Amino acid sequence: MTPPGLPNAMERPHFIGIGGAGMSGIAKILAQRGARVAGSDAKDSETARALRAHGATVHIGHEAGHLAPDATCVVVSSAIRADNPELARAAELGVPVVHRSDALAAVMEGLRPIAVAGTHGKTTTTSMLAVSLSALGLDPSYAIGGDLDAPGSNAHHGEGDLFVAEADESDRSFHKYAPQVAIILNAELDHHANYASMEEIYESFETFVGKIVPGGTLVVAHEQEGAAEIAARVRGTEGLDVVTYGEEEGADVRITKITPRGLTSEVTVVIDGRMLTFTVSVPGRHYAHNAVAALAAGVALGIPVHNLASALGKYTGVKRRLQLKGEAAGVQVIDSYAHHPTEMTADLEAIRGAAGDSRILVVFQPHLFSRTQELGKEMGQALALADSAVVLDIYPAREDPIPGITSEIIIAAARSAGADVTAEHDKAEVADVIAGMAKPGDLVLTMGAGDVTDLGPAILARLTD
Known part of the structure; x- marks a missing residue:
């Protein structure tokens, strides 16, 4: 079929947070359709480099000067704060601001x-x-x-x-x-x-x-x-x-x-x-x-x-959804995006069913203060399905801290449910902690929606030492 045309507002879009999962996808589709795509992100990434390969201009850091004067729109997600300098610049220039969902709706038209x-x-x-x-x-x-x-x-x-x-x-x-x-x-x-x-x-x-x-x-x-x-x-x-x-x-x-x-x-x-x-x-x-x-x-x-x-049957998985990161010293390291108690329980039960007699060790990073406030106890109960767990500090993402809301809520609930849980406030120490716990035949799950995923390679490297 003839591909849909580009709405005028999408001819030269600028994405704030272009490296995010939802934003990068829309940016890629628009680039493939011939739009002149630009944007910025807090840090460089493989996703940003992949977008550049499609012709997109990706700036690192958020600065007013990154927004080109001839941009036809600025695309934002709900995570972009009102004081973002590129957003302020868009207001000065009169560039329309479009929510990510409206941009996605536009590319689905026809x-x-x-x-x-x-x-x-x-x-x-x-x-x-x-x-x-x-x-x-x-x-x-x-x-x-x-x-x-x-x-x-x-x-x-x-x-x-x-x-x-x-x-x-x-x-x-x-x-x-x-x-x-x-x-x-x-x-x-x-x-x-x-x-x-x-x-x-x-x-x-x-x-x-x-x-x-x-x-x-x-x-x-x-x-x-x-x-x-x-x-x-x-x-x-x-x-x-x-x-x-x-x-x-x-x-x-x-x-x-x-x-x-x-x-x-x-x-x-x-x-x-x-x-x-x-x-x-x-x-x-x-x-x-x-x-x-x-x-x-x-x-x-x-x-x-x-x-x-x-x-x-051709589907073999998606990154961060029970993704095998590798094996070292007889220990498999698997990455899980689960961050809600229902997801955590489902993934742990799935791994338990596939693991046989293997021990399951979890490195869990809570995601969002508000979610921990409402569901921290249930997260702790889910961790009781593991043989041992290491719990990190809360990954804030877009949120500011909430007084009194910490990972201790999860740890206390897990221990009440009979779980073997360790608190670890320094993410850099996790690889050593897991290396000291893991034995050949064990499965290690890095779990959460934040940057806990970065620990998989570090754990594998430490197990190899």
Whole structure:
């Protein structure tokens, strides 16, 4: 098909925080479509270098002079503070400021979008769809919150008419999209700075569902409490087809069996009255459910189910989602992005199921003071699934500290649950701490949404010494 044209505002965009997962994907797609892309980030990175390879200008640091006077817009995410000097310069020059979600909505115009929403699992499910649709030769465009296999592989401008995107509920930005097919994997209370209650979460997801184009499809988890509540609220909406998936009776796409096979799973489903078995090349029940959600969404788009099931087996994971970083001295080091208690529990259970008798050692870095304040006890309880855990200080990301909120909340809850937990305030010491704990056959998980991922190579290097 002829690729969509560029909206005038997107001809010379400037991205503040261009190296971020969501921002870099949009920047890459626009560069591939011929836009003159520029932007800035706090530090250089492989993602920034990958964007330069696509012709983008990437400045390091935030300075007013980085914004070109002929920029057609400035793209920001909710993480950009109001006192950013480039944002102030945009106001002086009269350059329009566009939120990341509006930029993504603009690049989806003219295509058939599939939007993947939920508190957890968005990146994995979006990746599964992107990989499988690509394997079928459909060449979709996609924007993912993580890299598939190399820096900068989180997005692609395809020649096909499909666009697969994560739909972020954290700041209600997913209200900007008009998908043909939407997936809701789950709905739980998170992002406490923006949502005060589950009722607010439900109302936000209902607004998202209301944006599905007439004649479109909602694919929703059958037995996850929050998702099921949303399905109940929207069922019967004129012009909306609701398809549920899950293991319980009553699911439209029913999972009848999940068989662990080491670091993979074999999944059997009944869909449209036919039984089908396919392989998911990542371990764990929650990843199997993600794959079935992707399967149901693809079928809603008219893709033959057997073809799609076979193509789903091509997916081998995304960076930071139970990604094997390496092995040294008989110890495997795996990286996990899990930072919410539900995600932490799911990943630890998946690894426990694949590890056999191996010990599991976790290095956990809490993400956000607000999340720790609301869910710190549950994080500690999740860590009790590990044999031992090292807990770092809270990674603040966009937040300022909250008095009295520290990692000690998590550590106390973990110890109350019977966990063997050590506090470590100096990240530079973690590699030595783990080297002193680990024995051949152990599995080490670096876990969290912050820079804990950087510790994997350091741990491997220390184990090699």
